[in-house]
Amino acid sequence: MSLSNAIERYLLQLLERARGGAVEIQRNALSEIFGCSPSQINYVLETRFTAARGFLVESRRGSSGFVRIVRLGAPRRVVELLDACVGDHIGQEESLHLIERLKTSGWLSAREAAMLAAAVRRECLAIPLPERDRLRARLIRAMVLSLARSDRDLVPGGEKDAL
Amino acid sequence: MSLSNAIERYLLQLLERARGGAVEIQRNALSEIFGCSPSQINYVLETRFTAARGFLVESRRGSSGFVRIVRLGAPRRVVELLDACVGDHIGQEESLHLIERLKTSGWLSAREAAMLAAAVRRECLAIPLPERDRLRARLIRAMVLSLARSDRDLVPGGEKDAL
């Protein structure tokens, strides 16, 4: 188990216990618990507690500074999520997190999520970067939005607002 | 007995013992066990643990990286259909017919078919021919086969025939 994974699990535990879905930590104190450099904490926050995984991180410097990690509820609309997470290019790992999130929030079934996940794998796309990341973004947008349309066609009033 | 075959048998044994049909190894550690170059492991994975033989290989680099080998099953009929219709490249119109066929025969739901149809459109792929037709073939294969696997994962006793 890597340091980053250990820190991630530790923070997830804190979030688990904390009522309200948010925790506040001190970067330096946490880094001492794990005997690592303070910037290691930033690395974990940047790679694990991202918007794509449904977290918001706020912080403040100076005396009595802090780092607050908030577990976000589902965003209002999928389009916003796409705009926020996908942009015009997106990497594989980020995509998989997004897909997982769309699944757990009920927007995608397990089968649909599996399809999407299979499609965005770099072994499947198999074209060189950076065009690969752009293609991946187009695919996710096209497929997810196609669901919105397909639902609208099937259910005339279907205003899915999960996410 | 060649090195490759020895490594293959070793990994198959690991898979045999491991419940869940998956094992994780470290490429460098394994190569040291067999006293060979690390890339030899890749060779074995590429030639023996292929999708065609019913395996999925995932990996991660960097500290505490790993290689995971998953044994999976896929229904025979769909595989045959893919081989027959898709090949290593396929055009848009042909794809849409295939998707329609998979839908009417019950393999795909309306939503899944819509997703696939959106993915294979040339406006979405947006790369030049002839690579576009090959990418389209890879996408269809990956997505349809992923469904077979996701079904197997969902149904407790789902030992669909082994491809």
Add this chain to the structure above:
DNA sequence: CTCTGAATGGTCAAAGAAGGTCAAAGGCGG
């Protein structure tokens, strides 16, 4: 009120630690 320094957290580039790719060399059966 303003200035200043200690206490925090942030950034970024480089080094370290896996695994991946590819082409060339090595063997072996036909």
Add this chain to the structure above:
DNA sequence: CCGCCTTTGACCTTCTTTGACCATTCAGAG
């Protein structure tokens, strides 16, 4: 001898960890 399957090694990409240096806050001194 030819062609296919193996094996290897040099070089590449990705993920992690660290450290030097930067930015922000706030309490207290002047």
